[in-house]
Amino acid sequence: MKKIIEQTENLNTVTTLVRDLERLGVKQGMSILVHSSLSSIGWVNGGAVAVIEALMQLITEKGLIVMPTQSSDWSDPSKWMNPAVPKEWWDEIRLTMPAYDSDTTPTSGMGRIAETFRTYPLVERSNHPALSFAAWGDNKKKVLADHSLDFGLGEKSPLAKLYQLDAHILFIGTGFDTNTAFHFGEYRAPGYRIVHEGAPIIEEGKRIWCQYQDIDFEEELFEQMGELFEQQHIVKKDRMGLAESRLFSLREAVDFSTAYFRKKRTCNS
Numbered sequence: 001m002k003k004i005i006e007q008t009e010n011l012n013t014v015t016t017l018v019r020d021l022e023r024l025g026v027k028q029g030m031s032i033l034v035h036s037s038l039s040s041i042g043w044v045n046g047g048a049v050a051v052i053e054a055l056m057q058l059i060t061e062k063g064l065i066v067m068p069t070q071s072s073d074w075s076d077p078s079k080w081m082n083p084a085v086p087k088e089w090w091d092e093i094r095l096t097m098p099a100y101d102s103d104t105t106p107t108s109g110m111g112r113i114a115e116t117f118r119t120y121p122l123v124e125r126s127n128h129p130a131l132s133f134a135a136w137g138d139n140k141k142k143v144l145a146d147h148s149l150d151f152g153l154g155e156k157s158p159l160a161k162l163y164q165l166d167a168h169i170l171f172i173g174t175g176f177d178t179n180t181a182f183h184f185g186e187y188r189a190p191g192y193r194i195v196h197e198g199a200p201i202i203e204e205g206k207r208i209w210c211q212y213q214d215i216d217f218e219e220e221l222f223e224q225m226g227e228l229f230e231q232q233h234i235v236k237k238d239r240m241g242l243a244e245s246r247l248f249s250l251r252e253a254v255d256f257s258t259a260y261f262r263k264k265r266t267c268n269s
Helices: 002-007 014-024 047-059 087-096 112-117 140-144 158-164 181-188 219-232 250-268
Strands: 031-036 064-068 133-137 168-172 194-203 206-215 236-240 243-249
Touching: 014 047, 014 236, 014 243, 031 047, 031 112, 031 158, 047 064, 047 112, 047 133, 064 112, 064 140, 112 133, 133 140, 133 158, 140 158, 158 181, 158 250, 168 250, 181 219, 181 250, 219 250, 243 250
Parallel strands: 031 064, 031 168
Antiparallel strands: 064 133, 168 243, 194 206, 236 243
16 A cells, blocks of 8 residues: 555545546446456545546446456356365365355455445346446446356346447456456357356255356457557547556447457367
């Protein structure tokens, strides 16, 4: 924290953050998918709460704010790598892990802003145990409804609804390596590899360990894809506090990802 304070030249408040967002191009009534890093902004008076308040004040309930609230810890222990757990623990972990609950299950690796946002008044969260999204504002119920357990970032996911709404993506101190929307393009390009996943959920009032299908993601390609995307599409850039931030079309990002993976898989086949 001391280092962050020392690096911060000007005090960041709700008011200054709203001004930064306006300069970046965020407007009232906009639908946005937010990826964020609180520490990259510098010291913020009010921390994650101030960032969320700034977004809500500017966009208002006429718009829509969505954040990925993924919980990768709610998954099959056989897939865990950082750190791995002993194989002899796996069965007991599957048997005793608490079922996913949209109200209480914490996010994993999403940052403080997303973790705070999911607990905010009037924010709702989808029911996927590993790949959930949280939303506030207009159309939130429509975007979050019927989030498919299988292929959780595909055609029956909040990403598909945001694509239909022609939403924008907002990076606050993050890069294309975190761009969840690129995953949607992975599904739309033929030739992906299917993998099997598992998680504890509540079904008909009872906890069960549920098996489901997804694809083998290739997010290690996203940073390179982002560089190419920026060369061909409009990406607005500015700073939110100290954070390098970007605003761009989700639909264009998904279409670019689809074309990228279609070409890559065709060349490799």
